[in-house]
Amino acid sequence: MCLAVPLRIVEINGNEALAELDGVKMKVRIDLIKDLKVGDYVYVHAGFAINKLDEKLAKENIELIKEVANAAKVQRL
Amino acid sequence: MQLKFKDYKAILDIVEFIKNYNKKNIKIMEICGTHTMSIAKSGIRSILPNNIKLISGPGCPVCVTAITRIDEILSLVQNKDIIITTFGDMLKVPGSVDRMSLSTLKSMGAKVEIVYSAMDALTIAEKNPDYEVVFLGIGFETTAPGTAIAIKEAKAKNIKNFSVFSLHKFVEPALRALLNSDDFDVDAFICPGHVSAILGIKGFEFLAKEYKKPSVITGFEPEDIIVAIYKIIMQFEKNFAIIENEYLRVVTYEGNKIAQDVMNEVFEPVDDIWRGIGLIPQSGMGIRDCYSEYDTVKKFNIKLDYQEKTTACKCGEVIKGMMEPNECPLFAKICSPENPVGPCMVSSEGACAAYYKYLRV
Amino acid sequence: MxxxxxxxxxxxxxxxxxxxxxxxxxxxxxxxxxxxxxxxxxxxxxxxxxxxxxxxxxxxxxxxxxxxxxxxxxxxxxxxxxxxxxxxxxxxxxxxxxxxxxxxxxxxxxxxxxxxxxxxxxxxxxxxxxxxxxxxxxxxxxxxxxxxEVESYGKDKIEDGDVVIVTGPVGDHGIAVMSARNNFFVDSSIKSDCMPLINLANIIFKYGDKVKIMRDPTRGGLATTLNEFVERTQLSIELFEDKIPIRREVLAACEVLGIDPLYSANEGKIVLIAAKSIAEDLLSDIKSLPEGEQAAIIGNVTSSYQGVVVLKTGIGGSRILNKLTGAQLPRIC
Structure with missing residues (x-):
């Protein structure tokens, strides 16, 4: 129901920011996020940042996928 | 930050496990239309064993918009000299008469503008002070906060020629309506990642707690969905039903409080009709009285009809998970993406369009 | 004046x-x-x-x-x-x-x-x-x-076992124009690939009838052109998702706008079907040109299915890649 893509904040002006993904830059509204800093990653949906992407949790997320993969491998054996 | 998603090698073992899983029959509903798209695009159905079925739920906002509302919008455009602004998704949805849509009205000279954000609609209003600008607010809890901000900003800037036709909806009442209906036959849920970003894990706890359905909140990369399917299988194997969050990087327990607050400040729950499901109490987002001057329905005195029109199209059954798109008698015969009858074929994330576009080999 | x-x-x-x-x-x-x-x-x-x-x-x-x-x-x-x-x-x-x-x-x-x-x-x-x-x-x-110059091109020449080559990353023109038209992006490095294909074609001509058919995948993109090659024939094309070259920035724009780059127009690319025996030589000749640097073999012709293009996805799944239906519109859902 909701397409959203992670973009990196490169510039902040009040409730508006410039966000970037692989050289593509767009204006996004950041009204919905507290304490946003340049360099943060946000998920953008219909022009609004809807949540911050937590770097630590992103790593945990990748670990989680790996763990599940290992578990699946063990189960297959 | 190195984001190593789209790393397909990492999940090959999970894919192999799922391919060979033959113990239990599990019907999983992916609630969200963007999941439907991602599943279709990455060919996930083609790797599932016959005992695991994925069913597309009511999470495509275009697909659940009642045909009655589409007719009301089309008649507004035909009768008033307004600029209508909409997400591209809504453009081709036909009403009940002659397959007329915003797209055909545009060809006939109506002022229809595609926008990417509710703020773009407000900008169009600022630039065209001589026209009434109407924004079609579609979407669930992920999209509604943006519309709410546009309305608040219109008020703050005292922009008078802007209003919103709110078709926004809450996900939970619709899921409850489905779960409470006798013919609903789904065993587990893949929960929408970006609605969860707003509502938090707590927004979908009821699925496991009250209805005992194994549920996993997940992201939109193929590996996210594969992991979710695996986790659901595991819940069945171990015989329990909980809500799990695979989408760690975005979804927290509480969700986005600011977004919830702004949405609740501008919108209030009202009864609404859903295509194929009918009237669901308190499932729609009506604009609160304090913002009524930005409510298209009030501004143009539209008498909303709460009776859904019936058509030959089986979108309703498809949304409820009772029918696969290719079981609809119209599928790929009368109804195709070039000439859609129902919204599930119009919206690219609709179950029928996804089926049609990304057919299983 | x-x-x-x-x-x-x-x-x-x-x-x-x-x-x-x-x-x-x-x-x-x-x-x-x-x-x-x-x-x-x-x-x-x-x-x-x-x-x-x-x-x-x-x-x-x-x-x-x-x-x-x-x-x-x-x-x-x-x-x-x-x-x-x-x-x-x-x-x-x-x-x-x-x-x-x-x-x-x-x-x-x-x-x-x-x-x-x-x-x-x-x-x-x-x-x-x-x-x-x-x-x-x-x-x-x-x-x-x-x-x-070369009289033999035609879809009737396509045979089981032939390979599919594209001369560079796909989708640039469509995305560049859509972005420019709607001002979706503030600043993007996406440019149309619009260019004459004469140098590439001159190389391809040298291979005579070993190249079966070629086309520039303009409107409808790569997916639509490949469908045109095999529709109403007894053959099909098997395409490998992870082999198709797409620029990072084009992929990024497509993700943001909800658009599929395989349906986005190109104005400076050739997609062709060639005999397997010369495919590697042809590929390295194409790659010797600056406009062909990122050329790749992206699939092959098979008789496993009839008249369709089958995409093998990154996770090992497969799906039918249809022709474009209706214009691609940016979507939020």
């Missing part, structure tokens, strides 16, 4: 002559055109290829090109894809009253430059002016004649 086009420029009178003499002729200076006859008298050849195309694009200046460059590339590339060397072009403008002369000069100059690169002569042409509000600034039609 005044700085905008007025209806007088299409009157056929003095202003029309002035337009032709001051802007058109100096750019395309050649004996055939300079004679200003009602038609062009051309040298002939055994077999000729004749092609025409009209160009309406908004905006008419876009990142990576303009309507002029596109109008030359479009027709020249179509002729090349038929196996012919393009020789002559006609050039017709439909201008809207109020169009800036300065813009016209820029467009005429890119037509000149692009035609020169391909050694193609503009030999006849026309200009009409429509009232303000009855056009979109500028429309161009070009028709072209080429001399046939």
């Amino acid at each position: 005044n700085d905008i086009i007025t209806l007088d420029f299409g009157s056929g009178g003095k202003k029309t002559s002035q337009l032709i003499e001051e802007i058109i002729l100096p750019a395309f200076n050649n004996d055939i055109l300079n004679s200003l006859m009602d038609g062009a008298i051309l040298n002939g050849h055994k077999k000729i290829v004749f092609s025409t195309d009209s160009f309406v694009i908004s905006p008419y200046f876009f990142p990576g090109g303009d309507i002029g460059k596109l109008a030359v590339c479009g027709t020249i590339n179509d002729i090349l894809m038929c196996g012919a060397i393009p020789k002559y072009l006609s050039l017709s403008f439909i201008l809207e009253e109020g169009f800036k002369i300065e813009d016209l000069k820029v467009i005429v100059n890119s037509i000149k430059e692009t035609a020169e690169v391909c050694n193609v002569k503009i030999v006849t042409g026309d200009t009409k002016v429509v009232e303000k509000g009855k056009g979109d600034g500028i429309y161009i039609n070009t028709s072209g004649i080429g001399f046939l």
Whole structure:
């Protein structure tokens, strides 16, 4: 129901920011996020940042996928 | 930050496990239309064993918009000299008469503008002070906060020629309506990642707690969905039903409080009709009285009809998970993406369009 | 000369002559055109290829090109894809009253430059002016004649086991134009790939009938062109998702807008089907050109299915890749 893509904040002006993904830059509204800093990653949906992407949790997320993969491998054996 | 998603090698073992899983029959509903798209695009159905079925739920906002509302919008455009602004998704949805849509009205000279954000609609209003600008607010809890901000900003800037036709909806009442209906036959849920970003894990706890359905909140990369399917299988194997969050990087327990607050400040729950499901109490987002001057329905005195029109199209059954798109008698015969009858074929994330576009080999 | 086009420029009178003499002729200076006859008298050849195309694009200046460059590339590339060397072009403008002369000069100059690169002569042409509000600034039609070099291309030559080669990353033009038209992005490095395919085609021609068919995947993108190769045949194409070259920034824009790059238009790429025996040699020849650097073998022809394109996805799944249905629109869902 909701397409959203992670973009990196490169510039902040009040409730508006410039966000970037692989050289593509767009204006996004950041009204919905507290304490946003340049360099943060946000998920953008219909022009609004809807949540911050937590770097630590992103790593945990990748670990989680790996763990599940290992578990699946063990189960297959 | 190195984001190593789209790393397909990492999940090959999970894919192999799922391919060979033959113990239990599990019907999983992916609630969200963007999941439907991602599943279709990455060919996930083609790797599932016959005992695991994925069913597309009511999470495509275009697909659940009642045909009655589409007719009301089309008649507004035909009768008033307004600029209508909409997400591209809504453009081709036909009403009940002659397959007329915003797209055909545009060809006939109506002022229809595609926008990417509710703020773009407000900008169009600022630039065209001589026209009434109407924004079609579609979407669930992920999209509604943006519309709410546009309305608040219109008020703050005292922009008078802007209003919103709110078709926004809450996900939970619709899921409850489905779960409470006798013919609903789904065993587990893949929960929408970006609605969860707003509502938090707590927004979908009821699925496991009250209805005992194994549920996993997940992201939109193929590996996210594969992991979710695996986790659901595991819940069945171990015989329990909980809500799990695979989408760690975005979804927290509480969700986005600011977004919830702004949405609740501008919108209030009202009864609404859903295509194929009918009237669901308190499932729609009506604009609160304090913002009524930005409510298209009030501004143009539209008498909303709460009776859904019936058509030959089986979108309703498809949304409820009772029918696969290719079981609809119209599928790929009368109804195709070039000439859609129902919204599930119009919206690219609709179950029928996804089926049609990304057919299983 | 005044700085905008007025209806007088299409009157056929003095202003029309002035337009032709001051802007058109100096750019395309050649004996055939300079004679200003009602038609062009051309040298002939055994077999000729004749092609025409009209160009309406908004905006008419876009990142990576303009309507002029596109109008030359479009027709020249179509002729090349038929196996012919393009020789002559006609050039017709439909201008809207109020169009800036300065813009016209820029467009005429890119037509000149692009035609020169391909050694193609503009030999006849026309200009009409429509009232303000009855056009979109500028429309161009070009028709072209080429001399046939390789006569064998056709979908009936495609065989089981052949391979599919694309000469570079796909989707650039469609995304560049859509982004420019709607101002979705503040600043993006995405440019149209609009260019004449003459150097690539010259390499491919050398392989004669070992190359079965080639086409420039314009509207409808790679997916639609590949479907055209195999539809209504007993063969199918198996395509490998992870082998298809796509620029990172194009992929990023597609993700943001909810668009599939495989359906996005290209204006400077060739997709071809070739015999397996020469595929590697052909690929390395293509790669030796700057415009072919990122060429890749992206799939093969099989008889496992009939008349369809099957995409093998990154996770090991597969799905049918259909032709484009309806225009791609940015979506939020």
